[in-house]
Amino acid sequence: MDQPLELSNITFSYGDGELRRAVLKDVSLSVAPGEIVILTGPSGSGKTTLLTLIGALRGMQEGSCLVLGQEMRGASEAARVALRRRIGFIFQNHNLLGFLSARQNVAMSLELHGGMNDADRLKRAGEMLAAVGLAEHADKRPAQLSGGQRQRVAVARALVAEPGLVLADEPTAALDRASGQEVVRLLSDLARRRGTPILLVTHDPRILDIADRIVAMEDGRIIDTSAASSPASH
Numbered sequence: 311m312d313q314p315l316e317l318s319n320i321t322f323s324y325g326d327g328e329l330r331r332a333v334l335k336d337v338s339l340s341v342a343p344g345e346i347v348i349l350t351g352p353s354g355s356g357k358t359t360l361l362t363l364i365g366a367l368r369g370m371q372e373g374s375c376l377v378l379g380q381e382m383r384g385a386s387e388a389a390r391v392a393l394r395r396r397i398g399f400i401f402q403n404h405n406l407l408g409f410l411s412a413r414q415n416v417a418m419s420l421e422l423h424g425g426m427n428d429a430d431r432l433k434r435a436g437e438m439l440a441a442v443g444l445a446e447h448a449d450k451r452p453a454q455l456s457g458g459q460r461q462r463v464a465v466a467r468a469l470v471a472e473p474g475l476v477l478a479d480e481p482t483a484a485l486d487r488a489s490g491q492e493v494v495r496l497l498s499d500l501a502r503r504r505g506t507p508i509l510l511v512t513h514d515p516r517i518l519d520i521a522d523r524i525v526a527m528e529d530g531r532i533i534d535t536s537a538a539s540s541p542a543s544h
């Protein structure tokens with residue numbers, strides 16, 4: 311069977327003419343079902359750019375990027391939109407909508423997936439919020455929640471539609487140590503239960519121990535891939 315993520319020889323540049331500069335150089339990586347991979351490296355090494363290519367948020371230039379069986383190189387906008395719906399995204403600034411409750415924010419993720427009416431979606435969203443420990447806070451708006459709670463809403467929103475892959479960019483950057491570890495632990499527990507692979511970009515050394523594998527980037531290249539602590543220890 312294909313791996314959920316198979317990247318081969320990805321090279322990507324920003325800018326034109328003399329200003330053109332490669333920020334990803336010959337990047338190859340594959341991620342297995344249920345595997346948690348942390349992508350780390352100095353600022354500017356290309357981590358976010360790689361994540362946006364995998365998330366179909368940006369067009370490919372060179373190489374191959376097979377995401378959930380779909381080749382992103384040369385993919386149409388329609389194919390990229392369809393793929394994005396199968397991915398759970400979690401970003402540093404969580405991107406929750408301020409005028410909706412936590413429950414409504416999570417339920418929105420289910421709108422693109424047919425077969426559920428509004429009441430079903432809100433019920434499912436409530437269950438997911440309970441799974442991340444926010445049953446009591448489901449009807450609050452983001453501004454009424456702490457940073458850690460908001461990020462837990464973002465985890466619930468990313469996972470509620472049962473994505474085939476989760477992409478997270480600095481999900482703990484704005485959190486204190488305890489909330490950051492809790493958010494990541496929740497994310498990894500829920501994903502592991504379903505065998506959902508996670509690719510997580512972070513500078514945060516406090517969460518490295520949740521990874522099965524740590525991939526280090528520098529200057530647009532993968533310089534090191536090391537097995538982290540064994541999954542059995544989680």
Ligand SMILES: Nc1ncnc2c1ncn2[C@@H]1O[C@H](COP(=O)(O)OP(=O)(O)OP(=O)(O)O)[C@@H](O)[C@H]1O
Pocket residue numbers: 324325333351352353354355356357358359360
């Ligand atoms: N839209 C853009 N246009 C031009 N250059 C860009 C653009 N986005 C990023 N870059 C440049 O590409 C390089 C890689 O950026 P990228 O954000 O992928 O790195 P990163 O490893 O995620 O960094 P950080 O850890 O600071 O987020 C940087 O030199 C950055 O300045």
